[in-house]
């Protein structure tokens with residue numbers, strides 16, 4: 450059910466499917482934009498962290514109470530890209546959306562390898578009155594193990610761009626309308642391009658960290674303070690500060706698994722020499738210097 454919220458913004462009822470770090474952060478942002486958000490998760494523990502908001506452990510309730518669903522379930526790397534949680538939840542949704550019998554907008558926020566949505570998800574939703582889009586998440590969690598500087602923390606509020614991948618303009622516009630109260634620039638692409646944007650961005654960040662770790666190892670041998678070198682280099686806007694925070698392997702929930710997933714895709718298509726080197730340096734740093742989370 451759509452109605453007008455404060456400031457004339459069209460309010461939508463939205464379900465967050467998978468209410469972990471991304472689901473909670475994005476749900477809060479959508480609430481700020483004036484939407485009515487319900488959080489669904491299979492984990493009671495995840496939902497218990499959400500205060501003063503509608504939550505449910507029933508996927509059916511989440512879908513009945515919403516016209517839009519943002520899918521924020523985990524995607525892992527376990528010898529290969531693991532999309533099992535995503536396929537599991539989409540398979541359950543097919544049956545429930547069929548039963549509901551109304552138009553529904555499904556937005557994939559989970560990080561998925563290029564081709565996943567068109568090859569694995571679109572066919573499952575065929576025949577339903579569903580619009581399907583990909584809207585990658587670019588948030589960055591910071592932790593004291595690598596920096597206390599909050600300027601590195603990215604969330605929907607200070608994001609550089611909102612990317613919406615769709616196979617038709619109407620579907621893309623449906624998602625863009627949800628962000629009409631946002632000041633962040635919106636870029637429309639096809640589905641595969643949107644999926645690739647996320648990997649290209651994360652693997653670039655990973656590459657910068659491995660690069661600066663290699664410079665660090667060289668500086669140690671030459672008795673040079675790599676922090677001074679990095680600070681001076683980062684003053685050049687073409688280089689920037691993020692990757693120059695060096696000295697440990699990159700860790701956290703995303704960079705290692707997204708890099709390894711992209712390598713596995715790239716290996717099926719050619720020889721990803723640079724991506725492999727980024728990973729090899731990181732594995733070496735993990736053993737010798739530990740991991741920044």
Ligand SMILES: NC(=O)c1ccc[n+]([C@@H]2O[C@H](COP(=O)([O-])OP(=O)(O)OC[C@H]3O[C@@H](n4cnc5c(N)ncnc54)[C@H](O)[C@@H]3O)[C@@H](O)[C@H]2O)c1
Nearest residue numbers: 467468469470471491492495521522523524534559560586
């Ligand atoms: N954490 C980040 O900074 C970040 C940034 C950008 C993109 N991403 C991507 O977003 C996705 C989610 O990441 P996250 O960090 O929020 O993960 P998370 O582990 O914090 O949260 C995932 C949530 O999904 C729930 N879940 C698992 N299987 C489910 C199912 N079948 N049905 C319903 N809920 C289910 C889990 O219980 C958990 O609460 C991943 O694809 C990740 O790569 C994460």
